[in-house]
Amino acid sequence: MTDGLGPLRDALPGEALHARVTRTLREAILAGHLPEGTRLPGHRALAAQLGVSRNTVVDALGQLQAEGYVHASTRSGTRVAVPGATFPSTTTQPPDTPLPLSAWATRALAGHVPDAGGGYEVDFRVGQPVPELYPAGAWAQALARQAQAAAQGTARPSGLEAELGPLETRRALAAYLNAERGARVTPDMVMLTGGTQASLDALARLFLEEGRVAALEDPTYPGARAALSATGAALWPVPVDAGGLNPAGLPFAATLLYLTPGAQYPTTVALPAARQAEVVAWARSANALLLEDDYAADLHHAGRPPAALQGLAPERVILLGSFSKSLAPVTRSGYLVAPAPVIRVLAGTRPLTDRAPATLDALALADVLASGAYARHLRGARQAIAHRHEVLRSALQVRLPTWQLTPTRAGLHLHVTLPAGLDEAAAVLGAAGAGVALTPASPLARLVRPPAVLLAFAHLPPEQLREGVTRLARMFGRPAPT
């Protein structure tokens, strides 16, 4: 019996028995329980002590000898060959000293909003997947076709193409953006990314640091705020009113402005042409880049969406797009469109991070875009989403007429200003008491704004939407009409 050894350690997931025996012995040695020079019992005795077969012990000792932890000789048996007491006996425990976090990580974590949990009867909170948007059949076929082509020896992209993504995907995207978004794009202006968050992170690291200014709409998308503020740059909130971003609130100078002109997030208002022109004129005079988040490009439910700002100033606007809403169940996927000097720097720095976008996903995306399958699928999904929007809008108007709905032509949620006398926290807590989850709007703003909530509707079937409004009306409004 070797006292210092202790019992066999609990198995780690996937760990074979001989590896477990090896680890038990190695940890006992490193913890100093089996000091250097200790003679281990014979194979049979050790096997009995650990409750394993002799062969398993032979395997384990062979491994420890190869690693240099023990030394075996016919004269003196198997002896421990290294000094111990250098490591704690358990290796899966987290260290109890604070991690040496960088300033970036500290700032990034400070912006994190904890999840409020689940268990609601009707969950109107934003950011939920909409299964109808996923083109399951077309995507599966495209992926299979492209995997087959790759297996037959398609060459891997090289040079610039590797960093930006396959040329056929960038061609398909340029054609889609020029046709559908009124953009002015050539394939060499396109870079594929893992979604808008990845695009924002890459751009924030390129252009922002302490001492610089990033302007952004207020209220705004928290993912954008977090990426920009983690760089240490000062954030300049530009007020949003009933006409979207108000250019009168733009700073004298800034490195960049993040904005959502197609459907302001979260108020969903489109930026009128006159204000777009003012923003572009400001950017030219301040020599600022415009980061246009076109998140609602495909998500319009009434008529065609307004053209992208990028078409007005392709030399200054970086257009950010995402497929991660539609392809969410299987992959994250997005792109950015930027002028040539910005693309060159992005391509030059990408090898330091993720090297290149996932090739197979990118090729499948080219396939579904170029074949028209993506557009066809989305047309159907948009109809369902438009119907859901109408169901929620009319139910709220009838049952909660003092809740003021911002007219919405795109996106997946409604922005609702609360009536006088009902503050946001009371609305969110009251709704939760009725089994309904709402997103409060004030955490998205830094400037003072009227109390408001967001209700995502696209992920919920019509009967759930009506049920949610019935519950809210019972809590805050009129009884159901009889």
Ligand SMILES: Cc1ncc(COP(=O)(O)O)c(C=O)c1O
């Ligand atoms: C304003 C805004 N931008 C971008 C995105 C998409 O970001 P990503 O591609 O990182 O999922 C969303 C999705 O919720 C959004 O609401």
